[in-house]
Each structure stands twice: as structure tokens, then as C-alpha cells.
Amino acid sequence: MDAVICMALIELQNIYFQYPNCQKVLEGVNFSLDDGEKIGLLGGNGAGKTTLFHLILGLLVPDQGRVSIFGGYCGTETDFRKIRPRIGLLFQDPDDQLFCPSVIEDVAFGPLNMGMAHADARRRAVNTLESLGIRHLMDRVPYHLSGGEKRLVSVAAVLSMRPEVLLLDEPTTGLDQNMTDRLIGVLHEYPAKAWIVISHDQRLIDGLTEKNYLLDCGRVVSTS
Ligand SMILES: Nc1ncnc2c1ncn2[C@@H]1O[C@H](COP(=O)(O)OP(=O)(O)OP(=O)(O)O)[C@@H](O)[C@H]1O
Ligand SMILES: [Mg+2]
Incomplete structure (x- = not known):
């Protein structure tokens, strides 16, 4: 029988990170996301969850460690x-996602942007x-939307690119x-290879993830 080689979609090896002149945020994170995995990333306020997403996409650069995406070192x-x-990143703050004059x-x-x-x-x-369910918002100015409406438009902006992997903050x-x-229903219909969801909403975590990790004291540990 042929050996099956499993390539992680996202792999973080021994990641250390701190913002300039601040205390350390990540201190030796090892983590991988495989094809088919639907993961929850939990942790208290300020634990470093958003920072971790930004490191995965190269929006921040680790002080130490390796980031590999789709099997290639980045x-x-x-x-x-x-x-x-x-990789579709839903930013924690919709104002970081929405910048056009209309929805x-x-x-x-x-x-x-991808050439379509x-x-x-x-x-x-x-x-x-x-x-x-938000077609009626299409001609609105994003800046004037309610918080929940902005959130949904941000999700639409991510899904419209049809990314293979979702990072939802x-x-x-x-x-x-x-x-x-x-x-939850829309995401279940969406053909993602894998996703990581950051949330403090237990109902969402129960509805979307099969395995959860906790970011605590600068490291990622499995909780289930
Ligand atoms: N640009 C920045 N400059 C300096 N410190 C920052 C910056 N961004 C975040 N931090 C700090 O880094 C730590 C981790 O922040 P991060 O936003 O990753 O936490 P989080 O786990 O996403 O928290 P939350 O659940 O509140 O969203 C916090 O102590 C935060 O104050
Ligand atoms: Mg955050």
C-alpha cells in the first residue's frame, strides 16, 4: 500500500513574538492545521489570538520560528x-476589512483584485x-452600517474570494x-478545506468546530 503523506495547510514551529517595547505575546507556539480540520482557538482577552492570525498571513513577522503555508516555508x-x-482572514475589527464607498x-x-x-x-x-441574507445592503455606505451589518458584510467580503482556508476572528x-x-449554516455550506475560528461565543464554537485549542501563557495547547 502506498504511504499517505499528510501536508499541513498551516504549520507554525516554535513561534516567538512581541510587539516593540511590550511584553512577550507568543513564547514557543507550535501548531498545525491539516486538511479537513475545523478548529476553535480559545483564550482570554489579550492572549495573542489575533496576533497569531496576523503572523499566519505575514502581516506580522515572528521574532523567531517558522511559518509554513500549504507545505511551503514563508x-x-x-x-x-x-x-x-x-486564506481568507476575517479581521476582528470590520473597519480593518471595509474601505470602499459601497458594500x-x-x-x-x-x-x-484576483483578476475576475x-x-x-x-x-x-x-x-x-x-x-x-444581506443583498439589501449592497448600495449602502459600509461606514454607516450597524456593527452587526458591518460584520456580515466583512464575512461576505472574505467568502466572495472563495478562499480555501478561513481564519475567522x-x-x-x-x-x-x-x-x-x-x-453557521452558510459556513457549513462553504467548501473550505479547513478553518480556524476565534470566538468567545460557545454556541458558535459548538456549531463550527470539532477540536479546540487554547492560547495560554504564549503557547497553544489542545483542549479536546
Ligand atoms: N499593535 C500593538 N502594539 C502593541 N501591543 C499590542 C498591539 N496589538 C496587540 N497588542 C498587545 O498584544 C497582546 C495580544 O493581543 P491580541 O490582540 O493578539 O489578543 P487577543 O487574544 O486577540 O485578545 P482579544 O480576545 O481581546 O481579541 C495584548 O496584550 C495586546 O495589548
Ligand atoms: Mg483578538
Whole structure:
């Protein structure tokens, strides 16, 4: 029988990180995300969860350690540029995600940026908004949306790029129960290879993840 070689989609080896002139945030993180894994990343406020997501995508650079994505070592901005379109990051703060004058432009931005024709990008954006039940927001100014509406538009902006892996940083912040349930349904329909969800919302964690990790004292430990 042929040997099956499992390649991690994301692998962090011995990651250390601290912000300039601040205390250490990550102190020897080892973590991997395999194909098919749906993971919850838990941890108290300030534990370093958001920081970890930013390190995975090269938005921050580790002081020490190795980041490998889709089996390849990522050490330079050029390396990260290649993998970013394949990993969808939902920022914790929607204002970091939304910057266009209208919702439809924000949701079409990713597909356009990836080279899709204008009409196709717009169609995909509309479909994605529709799947989340927020098509009626398409001509609104993102800045003037409510917190929950901004959150949903941010999710649409991520999903419209059809990334293979999702990194969702507190996706239900500001969402009511109905919208939380709808989001769980939409994500279950979405053909992701794997995802990591950061959340303090137990209902979301129960609905979306099969295995949970805790970020505590600068390290990632398994909880289940
Ligand atoms: N740009 C920054 N400059 C300096 N310190 C920062 C910066 N961003 C975050 N920190 C600090 O790094 C630590 C980890 O922050 P991070 O945002 O990763 O935590 P978190 O686990 O995502 O928390 P939360 O659950 O509140 O979102 C915190 O102590 C935070 O104050
Ligand atoms: Mg955070």
C-alpha cells in the first residue's frame, strides 16, 4: 500500500513574538492545521489570538520560528503574497476589512483584485450577499452600517474570494441569534478545506468546530 503523506495547510514551529517595547505575546507556539480540520482557538482577552492570525498571513513577522503555508516555508513578503488569496482572514475589527464607498464594491473588491472580470465579480458579490441574507445592503455606505451589518458584510467580503482556508476572528461579534445561526449554516455550506475560528461565543464554537485549542501563557495547547 502506498504511504499517505499528510501536508499541513498551516504549520507554525516554535513561534516567538512581541510587539516593540511590550511584553512577550507568543513564547514557543507550535501548531498545525491539516486538511479537513475545523478548529476553535480559545483564550482570554489579550492572549495573542489575533496576533497569531496576523503572523499566519505575514502581516506580522515572528521574532523567531517558522511559518509554513500549504507545505511551503514563508519567510518573505513575496512568499506571503502568493498564499494570501487562498486564506481568507476575517479581521476582528470590520473597519480593518471595509474601505470602499459601497458594500457591493467592498465585496467585489477581492474577486476583482484576483483578476475576475467586472461583471463576474459583481455577480459573485451579489450572490455572496444574498447567501448571507444581506443583498439589501449592497448600495449602502459600509461606514454607516450597524456593527452587526458591518460584520456580515466583512464575512461576505472574505467568502466572495472563495478562499480555501478561513481564519475567522470573532465572526459573531454584534450578531443576533438569528444571524449567528444563519452564519453557521452558510459556513457549513462553504467548501473550505479547513478553518480556524476565534470566538468567545460557545454556541458558535459548538456549531463550527470539532477540536479546540487554547492560547495560554504564549503557547497553544489542545483542549479536546
Ligand atoms: N499593535 C500593538 N502594539 C502593541 N501591543 C499590542 C498591539 N496589538 C496587540 N497588542 C498587545 O498584544 C497582546 C495580544 O493581543 P491580541 O490582540 O493578539 O489578543 P487577543 O487574544 O486577540 O485578545 P482579544 O480576545 O481581546 O481579541 C495584548 O496584550 C495586546 O495589548
Ligand atoms: Mg483578538
